[in-house]
Amino acid sequence: MNELYVIAGGRPLAPGGADEVGNKAWNLMLMAEAGLAVPPAFVLPVTLCPRVLDGGLSIDALIDRGIAELESLTQRGFGSARRPLLVSVRSGAAASMPGMMETVLNIGLNDETAAAMLRQTGNARLVWDSYRRLIESYGEIVARLPPATLQQAGADAARAAGLASAADLDFVQCRALVRELLGLYRDAAGRSFPQDVRVQLSEAIRAVFRSWNAEKAVAFRRLNGLQGLAGTAVTVQGMVFGNMSGFSGSGVAFTRDPSSGEDALYLDFAFNAQGEDIVAGRHQVTDADRLGRLLPAIRRELEIVRGLLERRFGDAQDFEFTVEDGKLWLLQTRSA
Numbered sequence: 307m308n309e310l311y312v313i314a315g316g317r318p319l320a321p322g323g324a325d326e327v328g329n330k331a332w333n334l335m336l337m338a339e340a341g342l343a344v345p346p347a348f349v350l351p352v353t354l355c356p357r358v359l360d361g362g363l364s365i366d367a368l369i370d371r372g373i374a375e376l377e378s379l380t381q382r383g384f385g386s387a388r389r390p391l392l393v394s395v396r397s398g399a400a401a402s403m404p405g406m407m408e409t410v411l412n413i414g415l416n417d418e419t420a421a422a423m424l425r426q427t428g429n430a431r432l433v434w435d436s437y438r439r440l441i442e443s444y445g446e447i448v449a450r451l452p453p454a455t456l457q458q459a460g461a462d463a464a465r466a467a468g469l470a471s472a473a474d475l476d477f478v479q480c481r482a483l484v485r486e487l488l489g490l491y492r493d494a495a496g497r498s499f500p501q502d503v504r505v506q507l508s509e510a511i512r513a514v515f516r517s518w519n520a521e522k523a524v525a526f527r528r529l530n531g532l533q534g535l536a537g538t539a540v541t542v543q544g545m546v547f548g549n550m551s552g553f554s555g556s557g558v559a560f561t562r563d564p565s566s567g568e569d570a571l572y573l574d575f576a577f578n579a580q581g582e583d584i585v586a587g588r589h590q591v592t593d594a595d596r597l598g599r600l601l602p603a604i605r606r607e608l609e610i611v612r613g614l615l616e617r618r619f620g621d622a623q624d625f626e627f628t629v630e631d632g633k634l635w636l637l638q639t640r641s642a
Contacts, residue, residue, distance in 0.1 A: 309354065310368050312375050313338055313347040313541070320351070327351050328539035330398030333619075333639050340618050342611065343635050346379040347543035348372030350511065352400060355537025358515045369508060372542055380544050385503040389426060390419035392436070392545040395510040397517060397538045402640045406526045407538055408447045408517040410510040411580060412440035412545060416501040430477035432550050434484055438472065439580065441487040441499055444506070448513040449495045456494075459486050473549075473578070507542070514540050543637075546630040548580050553601060553632040555593065556581045560642050561612045562622040571612050573597075581626055581637060597629075607634050615639055 311320050311327055313334050324332040331349040338344040350368060357363035373384045373391075382391035392414040397407035415423070415437045424433045442460065445451040460472030463483045467475060475483065491499045500506050517523060518538045527533055548556035557575035564572060575594045598605040608627070611634075615623040625639035 309351065310372055311335075311349045311351065312372075312379075313344060313349060313543070314379055315339070315341065320349075322351075325352070325400045325536075326539075328398030328541070329400055329402050329640060330396065330638055331539055331541045334541070334543075336618060337615075337636055337639060340614060342614065343633070345544040345546050345635055345637070346376055347541050348375055350540045350542075352536050352539045355515050355518055355539070358512060359519065359537075365511065366508065369504075369511065369542075373507070376542070376544055382544075384414055384507075385416075385419060387418050387422045390414055390422050392419075392423075393507065394543050394545055395507070395514050396541045396543065397514045398541055399518075399532075399535050399538045401530075401532050401535060403523060403526055403532075404640075406517075406523040407520065408514050409582060410440075410443050410447055410514065411582060412436045412443075413506050413510050414503045414545075415440050416503060416506075418501070419503065427550075429550060431480065432547060434477050434480035435473065435475070435549050436547065437484050438480055438487060439582075441484065441491055443582070444499070444510070445487075445491050445495065447517075448509050449491070451491075451494050456487055456490055459483060459490055511540050511542070514538070546628045546635045546637075548576075548628040548630065549578050551631045552577065554628075554630050555579055555597070556626075556628045557594070557597070558624065558626050559608060559612070560622065560624050561616050562642065564624075564642060571609055573608065581628060601629065601632065604629055604632070604634050611636065 315338050319335050320327040327349045334344050377383055377391060380391055382389045384391045392412055395410045395413055420433050420437050424430055442456045445456045446453045460483060463479060464472050467479055488499050548554050555575055555577040556579045557573055559573035563570050573594050575597045577593050622642040623639045624642040626637045628635045628637060
């Protein structure tokens with residue numbers, strides 16, 4: 307049993323399956339093995355969770371190994387001032403616990419890498435919107451600030467601009483909001499938002515491990531008879547951006563209609579959204595029909611994915627995906 311696994315096509319599967327790396331990472335491994343487009347990732351397995359929570363285990367060397375793997379696979383550098391690598395940090399126990407533990411997106415953004423990403427992509431709105439999202443989620447999940455501490459600033463900025471939410475701000479408005487959020491974070495947390503990306507990642511990983519003992523997660527396990535689980539794994543995955551362009555977005559889909567069981571793809575999708583917007587209910591997911599009209603090739607590809615997933619897993623699937631500038635990426639699947 308290893309202390310670190312890499313998710314990418316051609317990499318070995320975890321011999322302990324979902325019990326070792328969690329249901330989410332195990333299914334990602336199986337999708338990558340099947341040739342589906344899965345962003346590369348590394349996994350800190352379930353067995354590390356109690357040791358990290360007890361404070362008796364340093365995982366810094368494992369994190370360094372994992373990041374080196376992702377840098378090699380993506381040809382990007384974590385904290386690079388030229389081609390920065392950004393990652394998500396996701397939970398995942400052996401049994402699916404949807405919405406019970408935490409996820410942090412856009413780890414690796416700071417003032418320097420934001421400037422590098424802007425030079426590389428030329429997409430100011432992507433950069434400042436992603437930085438805004440990171441500060442807000444990091445403050446809530448990692449620094450444990452009350453959610454309203456930072457989110458209210460975004461709501462106020464959107465209201466002042468006559469917009470529905472902070473996700474609709476233009477890049478000038480979003481850049482100003484980021485500066486405001488950095489000040490609010492410093493005042494509320496008693497320290498500046500970490501500009502060291504290694505600190506960001508280490509703290510985010512520990513926060514996701516910590517969410518195993520969150521009140522809602524403990525209650526979910528009790529109510530569903532899951533008290534025997536050993537803990538959560540943590541998956542650190544290269545970011546793909548549903549907020550990159552007009553040909554980007556995020557969605558969830560079922561390989562069968564969940565209300566009738568009909569053998570037909572059912573999906574919810576929102577353009578210009580990251581995955582957490584969808585699963586957390588922060589966006590109205592009303593763009594499924596528009597997806598078919600504007601990106602018909604993606605709609606056809608989702609039909610192919612539907613069949614592949616059912617054949618690979620032998621059951622109807624509930625899966626999450628992101629479209630980044632016209633390319634489909636699969637982020638999760640589980641039995642529906």
